Every structure is written in C-alpha cells, then in structure tokens.
Amino acid sequence: MMLIAELTQKAMRLGVPFAVHVDLTWRCNERCEHCYLEHDDQGEMGTEELLNLFDQLADAGVFFLTLSGGEPMIRRDFWDLVGRARALQFNVKLKTNAVLIRQAEAERLRSLGVEQIQISVYSHRPEVHDAITKLPGSLERTLRGVRALRAAGIKVAMANVMMRSNLADRKAVAALARELGATYSADPTVTPMITGDRSVLDLRIPGSELAGLFHDNELVGDVESFCAPPPPVGDAELDGLPCSAGHSACYVSPYGDVYPCVQFPLPSGNVRRQRFLDIWRQSPQLLEVRSIRMRDLPVCSTCAHMGICTRCPGLAWTEGSMRGPSSADCEKSFYRTGVPSANMLARGLVTFPSGIAETALAAFAPGAHAGLGLIQIAPLPQTAA
Numbered sequence: 001m002m003l004i005a006e007l008t009q010k011a012m013r014l015g016v017p018f019a020v021h022v023d024l025t026w027r028c029n030e031r032c033e034h035c036y037l038e039h040d041d042q043g044e045m046g047t048e049e050l051l052n053l054f055d056q057l058a059d060a061g062v063f064f065l066t067l068s069g070g071e072p073m074i075r076r077d078f079w080d081l082v083g084r085a086r087a088l089q090f091n092v093k094l095k096t097n098a099v100l101i102r103q104a105e106a107e108r109l110r111s112l113g114v115e116q117i118q119i120s121v122y123s124h125r126p127e128v129h130d131a132i133t134k135l136p137g138s139l140e141r142t143l144r145g146v147r148a149l150r151a152a153g154i155k156v157a158m159a160n161v162m163m164r165s166n167l168a169d170r171k172a173v174a175a176l177a178r179e180l181g182a183t184y185s186a187d188p189t190v191t192p193m194i195t196g197d198r199s200v201l202d203l204r205i206p207g208s209e210l211a212g213l214f215h216d217n218e219l220v221g222d223v224e225s226f227c228a229p230p231p232p233v234g235d236a237e238l239d240g241l242p243c244s245a246g247h248s249a250c251y252v253s254p255y256g257d258v259y260p261c262v263q264f265p266l267p268s269g270n271v272r273r274q275r276f277l278d279i280w281r282q283s284p285q286l287l288e289v290r291s292i293r294m295r296d297l298p299v300c301s302t303c304a305h306m307g308i309c310t311r312c313p314g315l316a317w318t319e320g321s322m323r324g325p326s327s328a329d330c331e332k333s334f335y336r337t338g339v340p341s342a343n344m345l346a347r348g349l350v351t352f353p354s355g356i357a358e359t360a361l362a363a364f365a366p367g368a369h370a371g372l373g374l375i376q377i378a379p380l381p382q383t384a385a
Ligand code: SF4
Pocket: 242, 243, 244, 245, 261, 262, 263, 264, 310, 311, 312, 313, 314, 315, 377
C-alpha cells in the first residue's frame, strides 16, 4: 500500500487538495486561555452550505477531511455533517475537547467510521487543566470521553500544548496517554490570536525550557542527531517547497473563507461566492503561494538550517512576508542546535516575539537567552503508541 507521504507527494505534483481542514464553528464550550479564535458566531455556514461544500471537496479529490473548531460537536447538525462526510468516503479526523462524548457518542463515531480523534489534554491535574480551559470539571469529562472512545475501539491522539502553567506536568500527561491507550504528542506552540492580538504569547514556555525539551530523549528520540549541527544545503533542498499549505492542503473557516492553512491566514477566496475548485485552481493568492521554492526565499535560502528548519510560511506571513523567515522558527532552530540562523546573522539584532531585542552574535552562547520565549510550530515526535 502506498504510504501517506507518497500519496501527499503525488497530490502535490498533480495539484490535488489531498487534505482539507474545515472548522465547523468557532464557538466553543471551553475558553482556553491560549486559544487564537474569536468565539462569537459572526454568521457561520449553515447545514446546507457545509453539505454542499463537502460535495465540492469530494469532487475536487479531497481524501483527508479534518473537522475541527471551536468545538465542532456543539453544532446541532454535527451528526448529519459527519454522516455526509463519511458517506462521501473522506478519511475523517475529528478535533474535539471530548467534553460531549459519552459511550453513545463514541459508539456512533465508531459506527460512522471516523478514523481518528485528536483531543487536547493539558495536565493530569484538574486544577491545572480546568484553569486553562476555564471550564470546571472539563478534565474529568474529557478523560471520560477518551475512555469511551478507546472502549469503542477508536484511535485517540492526545495533544499536549505546553505552556508555562502546565509544563511541569508533561511526563504525567504522557503516562496518562499510555495508560489510556492513546498516542501522545507534545507541542510548545502558542500562536497569536486571529485578531492579531499577541498577548497570548506571554503564555509560552521560556526559551531556556525549550532548549531542555529539545535535549530530552523521551520527546525527540536521539538527542545527538536531533540537535546536531544542520547538514549542508544542496539543490534538492533549494528546489523544495516550503510546506504543503496551498499545494496539497488548505483550510476553510466556518464563514467559508479559504486560506492556505489554518496557520496561514492569507485570505484566498470564499466558498460562499465561488466554487471551491475555482478558488483552489485560480486564486491569485494560492497561485502565489504555489510559485515559491526555497531558493526564492531571500534570507532562508542562505541559512545553514534550511534543510531541517520547520519554517512556517504562515507565521512568516504574519510577520510581514510569506518569503521571509519566521523568527519563531529561527529561535527554535537556534535552541535546537546552538547555531544562529541567517536571519539572526543578517540582522545582527534579534527581535524575539516577546519584543525583547538583543545583540545577536554576542548573545548566542547557549543559555544566553534563558527566560526568552519561543514558538514552535511542528509537534514534537510522538513518544508513546
Ligand atoms: S508550516 Fe505552517 S503554513 Fe505550512 S502546513 Fe505547517 S502550519 Fe501550515
């Protein structure tokens, strides 16, 4: 059977939107302190609009359909939507807080053939988890949901966003995932709010802690190779694509807005005014995203980290240019290897997302940035199956 990576590569070559993420709503029954969304309903798509969108996605060749939010299960038509998605034979992945999942819902999801459910768990301690979600009793209800899903035989991926307030509980959450038969991933990513408000970035873990995470065998596997100096960059890397956003994947908001990725908020069309496939094929924004190769990035193409950097073009866009570096990833590359990025070297001055500026070259010794924040985009490798 062809591997997913091969299928994704093929989809990229053929220009097929292989994986689409649809937020069914931005409304939510929790109020997580780090959430980047606006929760008030500004006129989200109705049932018929979403069913029609799913039909269009099927016609366009979509295989993976991620249904997320907000909390997607608070929509009254949730089951109709999942039912249609499965009838169209999408491989459906659901992102939920599982607060509304009991045995009956778990069995229904199982009977519909939902492939995997991703659930955020911030701590094994209710006082920590519930303080983050701002919903009393949420940890208990979420874990009830996880147990029900596992009992129904559904794969559960436990996602642990790490912030200052819950960093100390990481190993206990990993152990909890193992005990419940869920996979575990740790992710120190906190992104600016969709409104542009960056105050949530104060929740990020300090850079000094991040360096510690990158040097933890339990999280990254082989620390020596993970934190090794970056290998030389060649033509293969320079001819590469920045990521799958806009190439084989995209995001649709509850209001029908299409973006290259949920983390790349470049407005590229709206399915209430245009056919999805017309947006996918002809949107000037998506065409521009698609035209970019790594060698076209003025700073990153000269960077030692280019071959291994998790540079997010979405974050780069929020910083001013989709062809620019993402300072969060520069920091990550630096803390991972101790080698300064081309961006840091070019500027001679490093401005961290927290707004703190430091003289770069003089301060690049490991440990010099203790206390500074960092955003990480890609989840760290799973540590438990
Ligand atoms: S790198 Fe950024 S824009 Fe690309 S797929 Fe990942 S999150 Fe989306």
